Amino acid sequence: MIPLYLIGGAALFALGLHALVVRRHLVLKVLALNVMGSGVFMVLLALAARGGAEPDAVPHALVLTGIVVAVSATAFALALILRVKAVTGRAYLPERNGDDPA
Amino acid sequence: MFATGLDWAAWAVAVPLVGALLAGLLPRLGPVLGLVFGLLTALAVAGAVMGVWHEGPVRAGLGGWDVPLGIALSLDGLAALMLAMTAVVGLAVSIYALGYLRSSQTRGKFWALWLWLWASMNALFLSGDVFNIYVTLELVGLAAVALTALSGGAAALGAAMRYLLVSLLGSLAYLMGVALLYGGYGVLDLAALGAAMEPDKVSRLAAVLMTVGLLMKTALFPLHVWLPPAHGSAPAPVSAVLSALVVKASFYLILRLWLDVFPVLTVPGFELFMGALGAGALLWGSLLALRAARLKQVVAYSTVAQLGYLFLVFPLMAVTPGAWQAVVFFALAHACAKATVFLAAGSLQKAAGHDRLAQLGAVMRKEPVTVFAFGIAGASLVGLPLTGGFIAKWLLVDVALQGHAWGWASLVLAGGLLAGGYVFRVLGHAFGRGSVNPDHRPVPAVMVWSTLVLALVSVALGFAGAASLELLALHGGRT
Numbered sequence: 001m002i003p004l005y006l007i008g009g010a011a012l013f014a015l016g017l018h019a020l021v022v023r024r025h026l027v028l029k030v031l032a033l034n035v036m037g038s039g040v041f042m043v044l045l046a047l048a049a050r051g052g053a054e055p056d057a058v059p060h061a062l063v064l065t066g067i068v069v070a071v072s073a074t075a076f077a078l079a080l081i082l083r084v085k086a087v088t089g090r091a092y093l094p095e096r097n098g099d100d101p102a
Numbered sequence: 103m104f105a106t107g108l109d110w111a112a113w114a115v116a117v118p119l120v121g122a123l124l125a126g127l128l129p130r131l132g133p134v135l136g137l138v139f140g141l142l143t144a145l146a147v148a149g150a151v152m153g154v155w156h157e158g159p160v161r162a163g164l165g166g167w168d169v170p171l172g173i174a175l176s177l178d179g180l181a182a183l184m185l186a187m188t189a190v191v192g193l194a195v196s197i198y199a200l201g202y203l204r205s206s207q208t209r210g211k212f213w214a215l216w217l218w219l220w221a222s223m224n225a226l227f228l229s230g231d232v233f234n235i236y237v238t239l240e241l242v243g244l245a246a247v248a249l250t251a252l253s254g255g256a257a258a259l260g261a262a263m264r265y266l267l268v269s270l271l272g273s274l275a276y277l278m279g280v281a282l283l284y285g286g287y288g289v290l291d292l293a294a295l296g297a298a299m300e301p302d303k304v305s306r307l308a309a310v311l312m313t314v315g316l317l318m319k320t321a322l323f324p325l326h327v328w329l330p331p332a333h334g335s336a337p338a339p340v341s342a343v344l345s346a347l348v349v350k351a352s353f354y355l356i357l358r359l360w361l362d363v364f365p366v367l368t369v370p371g372f373e374l375f376m377g378a379l380g381a382g383a384l385l386w387g388s389l390l391a392l393r394a395a396r397l398k399q400v401v402a403y404s405t406v407a408q409l410g411y412l413f414l415v416f417p418l419m420a421v422t423p424g425a426w427q428a429v430v431f432f433a434l435a436h437a438c439a440k441a442t443v444f445l446a447a448g449s450l451q452k453a454a455g456h457d458r459l460a461q462l463g464a465v466m467r468k469e470p471v472t473v474f475a476f477g478i479a480g481a482s483l484v485g486l487p488l489t490g491g492f493i494a495k496w497l498l499v500d501v502a503l504q505g506h507a508w509g510w511a512s513l514v515l516a517g518g519l520l521a522g523g524y525v526f527r528v529l530g531h532a533f534g535r536g537s538v539n540p541d542h543r544p545v546p547a548v549m550v551w552s553t554l555v556l557a558l559v560s561v562a563l564g565f566a567g568a569a570s571l572e573l574l575a576l577h578g579g580r581t
Contacts, residue, residue: 056288080266081263
């Protein structure tokens with residue numbers, strides 16, 4: 001059972017990473033980061049259950065803290081996206097091909 | 103009872119945090135709060151440095167709660183030197199910002215965010231376990247992105263957005279590494295992890311994830327593309343802090359991990375690979391700094407280049423184990439010099455109303471003190487004698503030659519030549535002919551003199567090499 005959660009967590013992480021690179025709309029990119037975060041949390045929870053009857057409390061504490069961090073970061077990212085949209089009219093990253101020192 | 107170094111260190115986190123809260127609640131009092139709490143933070147840092155100096159490295163759980171559930175603080179020579187670097191640059195930037203930030207809207211937000219960033223960086227340097235490092239890393243990232251977006255223009259917002267995505271991705275990669283390490287060893291404490299580390303597959307995967315995540319945040323070539331627009335479009339005091347301190351914070355973590363936790367995991371070729379990325383950064387960043395058309399872009403690409411030096415720590419440590427101390431001193435010298443250069447660039451931009459290099463000559467001739475400060479700090483970036491940068495490069499070349507690494511030694515010297523190219527390219531405009539710009543706006547004295555004082559600090563560092571190395575020798579990774 002536990003390997004299933006570990007593999008699921010890793011799959012979510014990889015899926016989120018793929019979407020972060022491929023999707024261009026900023027809200028989708030932020031959602032992709034959230035999916036990646038859920039993947040990490042799932043790995044931590046699977047590790048917490050590994051010991052046997054009593055689940056390990058430390059990973060649970062880490063996930064709770066991680067969720068707080070993820071919520072704050074997502075709120076900030078969404079606020080920033082709203083500003084980008086208000087100023088540039090588009091919720092996308094500016095076009096940029098590598099280095100352009102001009 | 104006398105306060106110990108660790109008590110002072112805890113104050114160095116708490117004081118700016120309280121200042122940030124107050125500045126957020128009372129934005130009108132921002133400048134006063136920023137200055138008062140900045141000075142108090144610097145005092146606390148001085149106490150922490152003296153504590154390490156006299157008592158040696160210390161570590162303890164906050165509030166008597168020890169690991170694994172408590173928050174471990176750990177203070178040694180390396181952490182103390184990082185705290186000191188942040189305090190010196192932070193104070194100069196705070197004073198400069200009094201003159202730079204005129205619009206009340208930007209000013210109200212700047213002080214709360216800047217004190218928050220300062221508190222987060224201090225907490226990051228003091229964290230003794232890998233999960234608290236994740237939390238502080240995220241705090242530093244969010245504060246830095248918010249500061250980047252402060253000016254509110256389209257360029258700044260776009261740069262901040264890109265920076266945020268890179269920063270969050272880096273943190274998540276790091277956090278996945280933390281999860282794997284906890285799964286493998288059941289501890290989060292840096293010292294305990296270092297003692298238990300075994301060269302198995304899971305540990306290697308964790309090390310790769312954590313290192314790559316931190317490399318993104320440090321903007322090592324070829325992961326640097328987000329840095330020049332972010333550092334170049336932020337307000338000058340923010341650019342100075344980002345380039346001098348924030349990228350050093352994630353580099354500090356890479357160094358800390360590879361010194362105290364991961365050394366058993368190194369595989370043949372790893373050091374060479376990291377060194378090659380550093381060399382790539384040095385050459386590519388310098389070339390783009392030589393080509394950039396705007397002053398702040400020159401300085402931002404110079405940061406990309408100079409970050410390359412930091413990663414020579416890997417190949418140099420392979421031949422001379424004490425080489426990391428030379429690299430940390432280089433980081434210190436670069437922080438002072440780069441902050442000065444960004445502050446001077448900000449003053450010139452304010453005076454001219456733009457920072458297009460080709461049209462800055464007239465304004466530069468009207469601002470001799472600022473150009474003088476730029477020149478001194480530029481000399482330190484190049485590594486000319488009588489500056490901190492000279493001692494830093496001397497130490498780097500010395501450790502390289504001790505290990506007979508002629509190639510790395512000549513790379514250090516070649517990087518100095520390239521830096522000379524882009525520094526003198528900027529300064530050359532000050533000595534050209536041309537009419538005086540009628541739009542010239544005088545720079546507030548507080549900006550001119552805070553820049554000059556920081557420039558003089560980068561000269562004074564030239565005489566602090568021995569003391570810094572002595573402090574770094576008090577290393578407490580393995581208690």
